[in-house]
Amino acid sequence: MKPTSLAILASSAIFLMTWAMPALADVDYHIDINQPAHHLAQVSVSFPQTDSQVLTVNLPVWRTGRYQVLPIADGVRLFNATDSKGKSLPWKRTASGEWQITLTQPTSVKVTYQLHANELGDRLRHIDSSHAFLDASGVFMYSPAFRQQPITVNMQVPKGWKSYSGMDRDGKSHSFKAANYDVLVDSPIETGISQHFSFDADNRQYEVVFWGEGNYDTTQIIADLGKISAQASAIWNGYPFKRYVYMVHATSGARGATEHLNSTVIQLPRFNFREREDYLRFISTASHEFIHTWNVKSYRPQGLVPYDYQSENMTDLLWVAEGSTSYFQNQLLLRAGVMTAKEFFDDLSLRIVLNQHNPGRETQSVAEASLGQWSSTWGDYAVNHSVNIYSEGYLASLALDFSVLTDSKLAHSYRDVHKELYENFKIPMGYTVADVQNILTALTGKDYQSWWQKFVNQPVSLEFNDLLAQAGLVTTYGDKPKIQVDTGMGLSGLYADLVLATVAKNSPAWKAGLTAGDELVAVNGLKVTADGFAKRFNDFSPGDTVKVTVFSNDQLKDVNLVLAEQPKDKLAITAVDNVTAEQKAFFKAWLGIDWPFDTEGKWINADGE
Incomplete structure (x- = not known):
């Protein structure tokens, strides 16, 4: 049937609207890890054709999971932009994480830059001769105009490296794809020399990737992660993922963890896994990040939706x-x-x-x-x-x-x-x-x-x-609690000298006029050392007055410290006497386990055996 004039006008309007909108094409990322020993890589981003006069390109100023503005763009040098014919385009930097590229006609745009990646402790980006950890917020620029476009990531990595991510693979070993930039920014990539394991729990697939040598037990970790991963139904109905990736870094000192859309990265110094206290710290962190897959990544406060990568996202929740x-x-x-x-x-x-x-x-x-x-x-x-x-x-x-x-x-x-x-x-x-x-x-x-x-x-x-x-519980310091002196002073632990890092409010040191930055020199006229600091004050009793000599603003002064007291024993939580059925019922409803004490108030299975 021959179209009417109105139909022709409508079709023309649709055509014009389509021309004015960003093209529905992928944003293609490529990273060449060409100088890993020097923490360097070359990054390129190809944006689809646009008819805008200015294309804004951003690198986030903060990363998800850490609510603080960071100097992320300081890792970028040699920024350049070219059009579809490879001709350089003029650009200017307009903010710490923003570049504006000037266009004179509709064209696709390719942005290239050198990336320096040595921020392992920030869990932002790290490249060395053995691996690369790439959080997109510290690696890949984006344009607000194409934030919702599909994304592909291709990597050129040293021979023998293997790559893992919560993103789906794009047909090749070192290629991934994502629905949009928000998925990319919450799906870090671990590539390098590593150990890889997989398991299933509650009809979900899990992967565990270990980078770095350490005293961890992969068998125990995988078994316990499997147990944790099966506990989600204690809180939520359903899962927001089909596949989940645990990335474990055994480091030379860096520590911390960050949650992501369907993965997490957990870092500990390489010999901080074996002792029970250390292991509980690690496995508790893994549980924390796993929970974040729901609480934060699936639902979060209104002030964090959607993420504004270029500014603080304020919320009181x-x-x-x-x-x-x-x-x-x-x-x-x-x-x-x-x-x-x-x-x-x-x-x-x-x-x-x-x-x-x-x-x-x-x-x-x-x-x-x-x-x-x-x-x-x-x-x-x-x-x-x-x-x-x-x-x-x-x-x-x-x-x-x-x-x-x-x-x-x-x-x-x-x-x-x-x-x-x-x-x-x-x-x-x-x-x-x-x-x-x-x-x-x-x-x-x-x-x-x-x-x-x-x-x-x-x-x-x-x-x-x-x-x-x-x-049915009570806190206690024991039947005959012991006490020790309290000064209220805390050392930084960074110096051989005795510089005070903290002075607790209303403590003996606070009342005596001491403040952070003062350098402790002597107690009762005798020199003290950093390693003997705590022992020196244990020579006294609560209520004693001691003369403390410090350098304050480079001036020597004496102050009198009246020592306070604090418990010497550890606080413990135990069962109340004559616990009732109602208290046991409350305990069970709270934690979901049976009453853990015997009739004498002693722990059942205290050592997990």
Whole structure:
């Protein structure tokens, strides 16, 4: 049938709209790891044809999982842009992570640059003669105009290297593809000389890649990761992935971990795997990052949706994203039988002690700490006036869990809050404070605005024995607790001299006028050394007054320190006397395991045997 004039006009309009929009073609990335010994590579990005007069190209100023602006673009040199005929295009740098390329006619654009990659500790990018770890936020530039376009990544790597990623392969050993840049930026690549293992758990495929020599036991790690990976149903209904990749780095000192869309990277110094305490630290971290696959990567606060890679993403709910993940990590280990109940409560005891010795808990709320994470630093002021979204968020989550259990008469727990967030607020949605409060009300029938004001918007203040008593538990320093002196001074550990890194608020050192940066010289007229610092003060008793000599702003001065006391023994969590059936029921609803004490209050299976 012959088209009408109106139909012809409509077709023309559609054609013009199509011409004005970015072409629906792949963005192609290529990285040539050509000088690995010098941490160098050459990167090229080919963008589809555009008729814009200016093509903006960006490298993120922060990476997902670390909520701080970083000097990422400092690793870029020899930036160049060419058109479809290979002719150089004029460009200018307009921000720390932004380049603007001027175009005079529709054309595809190829961007090339040299990349320096030696930021292993930041888990951002690292290239050496044995491997490359590539987090796209520190490696691959993008254009906002093509952020949602499909992506291919091709790598040229040294002979003998093998490549792994949470992304799907694109037909070749060192090629991957992603739906868009957001998938690429959350799917790091590990390529190099490594050990690779795979296993299945709950109908999902898992891979484990080990880079670096170390004292790790691959058999134990794979077995325990399998146990953890099967525990997701304790919190959520369903999985956001079909395949998941654990990347383990045994390093010369770098440590830390970062969650990604369907993978994680975990780093520890190479000989920090074998001892039980070290191993629990590693496997707890693995659990933490695995949980993030739901909490953060599948649902996250509204302020983080969508990611703005060129600016801070503000939210007062980072404590839920990070602190609640910390709260759940050991619960999965406990349910999986990877961690004993005693080990679980030893960890909780330590968290309580650290909280009670943190002056900042009286000053900053978890909501404020969430908003301040982007500018947070470690130091004397931070220690005395701040809290950590991980540790304080853990305790806020504990308080909220106990409140939900109590208000719902054990019908629901904080796990159900996260189950609802996963069910109803998957990305591209983002949840708000009101959304969380509405879920709490739906689960318990109670309004949680006043609770939120008390425990989230104000500094968290918990009576731990009152709280734990609901689960039949009590904190104790033993029947005959011992005490030792407390000065309130902390050393940096970086110097042979005795420079004070922290002085705890309202401590003896604080009251005496000492401050961070002062250099300790003598106690009662006798020289002290860094290795003898703690032992020297153990020569005295709480209540004693000692003369401390320091250099303060290069001036020698004496101050009198009245020593305080602190417990010498470790805090422990144990069973209350005459535990009731109601307390045992609360314990079971909280952690999902049976009561772990015998009739005499001693741990059952304390050593995991």
